[in-house]
Amino acid sequence: MPKPKTAISPTRAENYPEWYQQVVKAADLAENSDVRGCMVIKPWGYAIWENIQRHLDAMFKATGHENAYFPLFIPMSFLEKEAEHVEGFAKECAVVTHHRLEPDGQGGLQPAPSAKLEEPLIVRPTSETIIGATFARWVQSYRDLPILINQWANVVRWELRTRMFLRTAEFLWQEGHTVHASEQEAREETRQMLDVYADFAEGVMAMPVIKGEKTAGERFPGAVATYSIEALMQDRKALQAGTSHFLGQNFAKAQDIKFQNVDGELQFAWTTSWGVSTRLVGGLIMTHSDDDGLVLPPRLAPAQxxxxxxxxxxxxxxxxxxxxxxxxxxxxxxxxxxxxxxxxxxxxxxxxxxxxxxxxxxxxxxxxxxxxxxxxxxxxxxxxxxxxxxxxxxxxxxxxxxxxxxxxxxxxxxxxxxAALRSEASVKIDSLEKFEEFFAESAPGGLAYCHFVDSPAMDAKLKELKCTVRCVPLDAPSESGKCIFTGEASNRRGVFARAY
RNA sequence: CGGGGCGUGGCGCAGUCUGGUAGCGCGCAUCGUUCGGGACGAUGAAGUCGCAGGUUCAAAUCCUGUCGCCCCGACCA
Missing domain, CATH: 3.40.50.800 (Anticodon-binding domain)
Known part of the structure; x- marks a missing residue:
């Protein structure tokens, strides 16, 4: 039998998505479980996650954060308090309605009607609401602030289509939640954690990222501003690898997080939240691996x-x-x-x-x-x-x-x-025609830096090209130009790409 | 939720149209020969064919129902 040329088949060039699945399998990282959309993370994959955790955890602590743990379940009414938040997550929530099973009379089990919960619980898709409600009790005075908390947890989002590590119904992550007395301090926290993520991605994962701000349409439900780190995968699609949100006073108002300032006045606090997940492992795979399988950066390798x-x-x-x-x-x-x-x-x-x-x-x-x-x-x-x-x-x-x-x-x-692949795949584009060419079905794609102004016309065009606006890079130089979609004046370029 | 496909040893599949002793490859176990870039041979273990009904002398195969999974779309902080 002739020896195959590559350990992984198909190769990246032949069929990238299938190659990805095969790498996950061949590297013994994870496998599909008996539960739809949920994966079993195997020892080698989990060891990589543990290394990610260890490094990030140290960085969080070095910036003054402490770990805590909040419940898996959230009363349904909590989610209702922040209108945009409901909108964003309600469609993908797992709901707990009973607390006991009983025989169904046919050899099976059923939820006991007598054990129906008065108020359903949802399995957390993210914890802003329950943590916010808790914080409301912790905060009375400006002397109680800031509160700088992180939790390592699992969350559930009932995604209809899942891919191992990149999007699973249940996933592992960390979520940081902080409360501040001033807007400025909260904004600084948001940016500081984005920097932590970027430093980690580049220094430990060896994955170059772009730090940027999300457009209104891509913002976290309920946030005033969302920042992300964006990485480019080998198939030239972008991956959102971490997010940091400035929540303004939205959640504080919804959950009554108030404190008395130095002058004795009652004020709403300013909050932030930020997170990265096991999706990072997916990013790691798609950034470095080749046709012989996984390639690990030494700093994350369980065995070097x-x-x-x-x-x-x-x-x-x-x-x-x-x-x-x-x-x-x-x-x-x-x-x-x-x-x-x-x-x-x-x-x-x-x-x-x-x-x-x-x-x-x-x-x-x-x-x-x-x-x-x-x-x-x-x-x-x-x-x-x-x-x-x-x-x-x-x-x-x-x-x-x-x-x-x-x-x-x-x-x-x-x-x-x-980094070389990324710079090779990055271009500045100043006309809609070139943009359409760049994201044509047959074109390789990549990162397009373009002037733009958010508009329905842009959204329609992006949808047509199966392309998204990733972010407005924070280090983008201010330069005047015209939106390639509408011709309106713009002073900054955004990054556009196909995305995971 | 719409369209398509699939449930058969641990994994991947054939067999179903045309009903008649459940098969193949990989993996696994034992032994032997091998061994510095994915070995070979022999022997062996392992499956109530997703589930429930029905038709039949006889069902993996035909009929009805049901459950589950995968792919494409919609959806995706």
Whole structure:
């Protein structure tokens, strides 16, 4: 049987969405569950999420936030308090109506009519309302502010069409919720957390992002302003990777979050909320992976170095294994990005080629093979995941002293590769004609920077082209121009793209 | 909610039109030969054919009902 050229089939070029599914499967990240739209996150995928959590959590704490936990259930009436919020989420809420089951008389179960809840509970799609109601009790004086809270949780949004990690009915995330005495402070918080997300995405995930503000149509329901980080995937579609919302006094008024200021006057507080989810894992996959499977940036890799012992018999094993064990200890004594290098030995009773390909598909940055021949020369055989080729022999001593540098190099090169794709796919467009060409069905697409003014005409055109306005970049220079859709005057460009 | 498709060992499928002993590939287990880029051979374990009725001497196959899943659309802070 001829060896397939690539570990993943189809390739990205052949069928990108199918390639994505196959990578998730081949890398052992997750699988579909018995519940529609919900996935089982497997150990390798969950370990990546844990690394994401660990880094973000440290960044949240470094900016003064504390973790807390609020209920999974929210009384239905809470959702009704903020009109726009209802509009946004009501259509996709799971509702709990009973608290007991009973036999249905046909061998099955049914909700007991006598156990019907007086007021239905919804499973949180996001927690602004319940957290806001709680905050209302916590806040009385300006001395109680600011409140800076984060929670790690699961939420449910009954999406009709789901894709693993990118959009699932239940997903894991963190949601930050803060309360401030002044508008300015709340606005600064919103922007600070957007910066945290961007720093994390670029520094830890090696995923370049654009920081920007959402247009009115794309705003979080109930928010005054929504900011996001937007990343470009390898198929040139954009992915919203994180959002930070300035909620103004909307939720404070809806939920009665009031305090007395220095002058004894009663005022509504200013709130923010911000979140990222397991969708980041989807972004990670689509930013770096190739036709042999997942490619992990070292800072998030559950294992940064995997050692594969090669031996044919017990005698060889007895010399190879201790060599590997010592090497592993030497490697884990090294530091990369202020953490011990994560190395592991794969001594499973599997064929060598099989094992090697498993780790390639799982995206491990460095894979080492060590057999009697290497030991004789005090070498290891090193394969770097992000570059083509079989690998090279390296002196053991040299490997140990350079492992941190090599990981840093991979981290850097992944970022640069992604940034290069993005700049190649980014263009300024100043006419509707060019815009239509750029987003034509047959065109590769990408990021189009255009002058625009929100209008029904624009919405219609975007819908026709299956394209969306992603954001107005915060670092966009002010320049005068004309909206490509209506010709109205505009002083800033927005980013347009097809999106997930 | 509209259109289409599919439910058969762990996974992927054939068999259904034309009713007659449930099959194939992968995976799994054992043994042997192999082994530095995805091995090969032999043997073996594993399925009440989504569920419930009906027709029939006989149903994976035909009929009725029902449940579930997938794809396309609509929807998607």
């Amino acid at each position: 170095v995997v050692i594969l012992p090669v031996y044919r018999n017990e005698e060889e094993r007895n010399s190879v294994m201790p060599y590997c064990e010592t090497l592993k200890m030497e490697l884990t004594a090294e530091q990369f990005a202020s953490e011990p290098v994560r190395a592991r030995i794969d001594d499973r009773d599997l064929r060598g080629g099989d094992k090697r390909w498993q780790w390639i598909k799982r995206g491990v940055p460095l894979v080492l093979e060590i057999g009697p021949r290497d030991i004789a020369e005090d070498k290891v055989f090193l394969k770097r995941r992000d570059v083509d080729g079989k690998g090279d022999p390296v002196l053991r001593k040299e490997l140990v002293s350079t492992v941190a540098n090599r990981l840093a190099e991979i981290q850097q090169s992944l970022f640069e590769r992604a």
